[in-house]
Amino acid sequence: MGDPKAFLRIGRTPPSRRPVAERLGDWREVYEPLAPAALSEQASRCMACGIPFCHEGCPLGNLIPEWNDLVVAGRLDDAAERLAATNNFPEFTGRLCPAPCEGSCVLGIASEPVLIKQVELEIAEHAASAGLEPRRPPRLSGRSVAVVGSGPAGLAAAQQLTRAGHRVVVFERAERPGGLLRYGIPGFKMEKAVLDRRLAQMEAEGTEFRTGVAVGGSSGEPGTAAASAPGAEVVDAGELRAGFDALVLAVGATAPRDLDVPGRELSSVHFAMDYLKGANLVLEGGLDRAPVDAAGRDVVIVGGGDTGADCLGTALRQGAASVVQLEIMPAPPLERAADNPWPTWPVVLRTSSAHEEGGTRLFSLSTTAFLGDGEGRVRALALSEVRRESAGGRTVLVPVEDSACEVPAGLVLLALGFGGPERGGLVAGLGLRLDRRGNIEVGPRFETSEPGVFCCGDAARGQSLVVWAIAEGRAAAAAVDRHLRGTTGLGAPVVPGQLALS
Numbered sequence: 001m002g003d004p005k006a007f008l009r010i011g012r013t014p015p016s017r018r019p020v021a022e023r024l025g026d027w028r029e030v031y032e033p034l035a036p037a038a039l040s041e042q043a044s045r046c047m048a049c050g051i052p053f054c055h056e057g058c059p060l061g062n063l064i065p066e067w068n069d070l071v072v073a074g075r076l077d078d079a080a081e082r083l084a085a086t087n088n089f090p091e092f093t094g095r096l097c098p099a100p101c102e103g104s105c106v107l108g109i110a111s112e113p114v115l116i117k118q119v120e121l122e123i124a125e126h127a128a129s130a131g132l133e134p135r136r137p138p139r140l141s142g143r144s145v146a147v148v149g150s151g152p153a154g155l156a157a158a159q160q161l162t163r164a165g166h167r168v169v170v171f172e173r174a175e176r177p178g179g180l181l182r183y184g185i186p187g188f189k190m191e192k193a194v195l196d197r198r199l200a201q202m203e204a205e206g207t208e209f210r211t212g213v214a215v216g217g218s219s220g221e222p223g224t225a226a227a228s229a230p231g232a233e234v235v236d237a238g239e240l241r242a243g244f245d246a247l248v249l250a251v252g253a254t255a256p257r258d259l260d261v262p263g264r265e266l267s268s269v270h271f272a273m274d275y276l277k278g279a280n281l282v283l284e285g286g287l288d289r290a291p292v293d294a295a296g297r298d299v300v301i302v303g304g305g306d307t308g309a310d311c312l313g314t315a316l317r318q319g320a321a322s323v324v325q326l327e328i329m330p331a332p333p334l335e336r337a338a339d340n341p342w343p344t345w346p347v348v349l350r351t352s353s354a355h356e357e358g359g360t361r362l363f364s365l366s367t368t369a370f371l372g373d374g375e376g377r378v379r380a381l382a383l384s385e386v387r388r389e390s391a392g393g394r395t396v397l398v399p400v401e402d403s404a405c406e407v408p409a410g411l412v413l414l415a416l417g418f419g420g421p422e423r424g425g426l427v428a429g430l431g432l433r434l435d436r437r438g439n440i441e442v443g444p445r446f447e448t449s450e451p452g453v454f455c456c457g458d459a460a461r462g463q464s465l466v467v468w469a470i471a472e473g474r475a476a477a478a479a480v481d482r483h484l485r486g487t488t489g490l491g492a493p494v495v496p497g498q499l500a501l502s
Contacts, residue, residue: 010044010045020357024316027317047107059100088155096185137164138165141164146246148250149170151252153456155178156470161477212233247453251421252459255418257418261367268377272413273307298322300411305415312355321410331363334349368383378410433449446476456475456476474490
């Protein structure tokens, strides 16, 4: 144990970002690593709480005070082992997770929380620098599991089941494995080499990946987020189920929410994920040029969340003439409001690295129409200011009188979130029940309405965080292992509303 009062004299110091002018000229990651001394200092701010609420804030139940203490002691190898006990992919969460653990850090009650996310990332990168050694099971079970989808939930389930000794085959309809991690996340947030080194470890452990395989039928237009790889093999869902002892669906929530207003049929109005996938395919060498390119265009992004910010950073790197990001909700406060107390998630204004690179953010604006140029192309968005009002015990947004305006647009990107998994193909082929929100219905042990078919991640939970996807992949793997063998040695976090699986 280091200085137990370090948090009183050491402030929170996040890692620096590369200069804006430099990073706009490439697609490399934005953040600089922490120096070893700075890393130890930031970890030493952990208070070693008697009741560490960060455990509850993290869906994976990461043992945060333990690996903070190991970092302070200079025992990074041991810290990496402790981190790997609960998190298969800390290099992903350390870059992409919004860090709910920090929102519930006890130090955050009266000060700034511990820099948990960055400490996690530095531990993960230390482990990766020595090489991600494969962990092969001591014996094989003779059972087989098919995992459909290779995003974070599917990868977590596949790695856990492989390590339990089962033969695991991951089916992915896109060109390469990784799902959202590969095609939805820009390189400036996570370079694809980070993903590829983890996939190499999984293959060395025995996980088999079959890409360009559309289970239940191909879908989507070429170059879009929902698309199968060109010439993808189509596999019947029922036949796949019959060929394996268990089936895990980790297909994500890929049905995008649309904006049904006049002019939606105009050209140059695209879903955000279609746009991001095209840009990522160019970086991967899969396309010579992006199907949708922002170069020289006035770009308007409808939606103020992380996906919208990813579109903003991508458009700036493509050379957009201007970028405006619209949000229908009012701007959040800069600090926690009185009705948003610790340890609840702090609803505050968050400025991503993309926001400091350029563009304009506008709040409390609703899009009422897409306006055309007379030749079928979008030229502007018609907007109306909105305000919050109470009606029937709930808050609604109502237009502000005489607030109509326009914003020029040569390219519109819809970043409005997702409405669950795609309904046809795989879901229909297996006859799966959906819940009232349109997600795949699962029981307390992640089993669907079809015996032997399990589901985890966004497809069952709805659009959520990468850390939840990994947590559910781990928990679903434990459920599958128990289903196949009657017991399981796979540790898994307890998912709220569901039974413990370990």
